[in-house]
Amino acid sequence: xxxxxxxxxxxxxxxxxxxxxxxxxxxxxxxxxxxxxxxxxxxxxxxxxxxxxxxxxxxxxxxxxxxxxxxxxxxxxxxxxxxxxxxxxxxxxxxxxxxxxxxxxxxxxxxxxxxxxxxxxxxxxxxxxxxxxxxxxxxxxxxxxxxxxxxxxxxxxxxxxxxxxxxxxxxxxxxxxxxxxxxxxxxxxxxxxxxxxxxxxxxxxxxxxxxxxxxxxxxxxxxxxxxxxxxxxxxxxxxxxxxxxxxxxxxxxxxxxxxxxxxxxxxxxxxxxxxxxxxxxxxxxxxxxxxxxxxxxxxxxxxxxxxxxxxxxxx
Numbered sequence: 001x002x003x004x005x006x007x008x009x010x011x012x013x014x015x016x017x018x019x020x021x022x023x024x025x026x027x028x029x030x031x032x033x034x035x036x037x038x039x040x041x042x043x044x045x046x047x048x049x050x051x052x053x054x055x056x057x058x059x060x061x062x063x064x065x066x067x068x069x070x071x072x073x074x075x076x077x078x079x080x081x082x083x084x085x086x087x088x089x090x091x092x093x094x095x096x097x098x099x100x101x102x103x104x105x106x107x108x109x110x111x112x113x114x115x116x117x118x119x120x121x122x123x124x125x126x127x128x129x130x131x132x133x134x135x136x137x138x139x140x141x142x143x144x145x146x147x148x149x150x151x152x153x154x155x156x157x158x159x160x161x162x163x164x165x166x167x168x169x170x171x172x173x174x175x176x177x178x179x180x181x182x183x184x185x186x187x188x189x190x191x192x193x194x195x196x197x198x199x200x201x202x203x204x205x206x207x208x209x210x211x212x213x214x215x216x217x218x219x220x221x222x223x224x225x226x227x228x229x230x231x232x233x234x235x236x237x238x239x240x241x242x243x244x245x246x247x248x249x250x251x252x253x254x255x256x257x258x259x260x261x262x263x264x265x266x267x268x269x270x271x272x273x274x275x276x277x278x279x280x281x282x283x284x285x286x287x288x289x290x291x292x293x294x295x296x297x298x299x300x301x302x303x304x305x306x307x308x309x310x311x312x313x314x315x
Contacts, residue, residue, distance in 0.1 A: 013128075015138040015300040016176040019233045023175070024266070026240060030257035031272045031282070034244065036297040037289045039271060042083040048095040049159050051079035052201065053142060055104055056157045057123045057306070060143060063115060064108035073101050094203040095159070103201055103209035110211060118145040121152075126300070127309035129183055131227060135234055136312060138300040141180045142199075144187070152184050153194040155213075160202050163212050171198050171216050175233075178226030181218045186311050190220055247283060254281045 058072040195217035243256035
């Protein structure tokens, strides 16, 4: 192989994000996680989502009263302003600090009884868990809660722009939801585990933010489906890495990490579309990132979290 995988091992630290991206398109996965190419421009959706998670954690730990809301907003601003100054707020409506403050106040009023309905055991947990012998999966989950019946579940915070059946249904077979449920099954007796409840916040330019919670409870039988699917993708990533390691810049076509042409225009469009169109063998151009990109590998172990758990000996 002419293109070296640098002295980085982040690509081996697989989490549900990497698996989901591989499902979407293997070639995009290669650009992002093997080459390590990422846009130099900050992503408002990602930064806003990270700030919203910080605000939600503050509410769970400090209460939903006025003091809790203002404290959560301060937490939001601290995270959001690392990337975006006041001058940019008009560019990113409705995902702005002003709308976040309105949403936090509305959320606290709508779910005022939350802390009477459940106990907060952990917030912002990251770690690693076994899924099979020699197979590790990294994770970061928003919280672990215990309801009044002693059942364990998590509220997973998500932001969006529209409530519809597609949004609700996307979580039913989600790799991420399955991963978080697996973590809870490894931490607690199976009969105590309830599952994941998606905690959606939706932001609009012309009306007040809305919220919807979608329960995704998975039995142990349903978790077997998630497990076999996840193991298949972990095996496939190893297989593609082996193919990649045997490839050369002299090859006419790079056969490792095949494209998924049906995903090129999904969401906001793939940032690597032009390169997939122009380059039969991307290895010839892999020495440095193109203009507008930087080299930065996604490593789930570097995420800042409140708690870290290693469950590789718990399976």
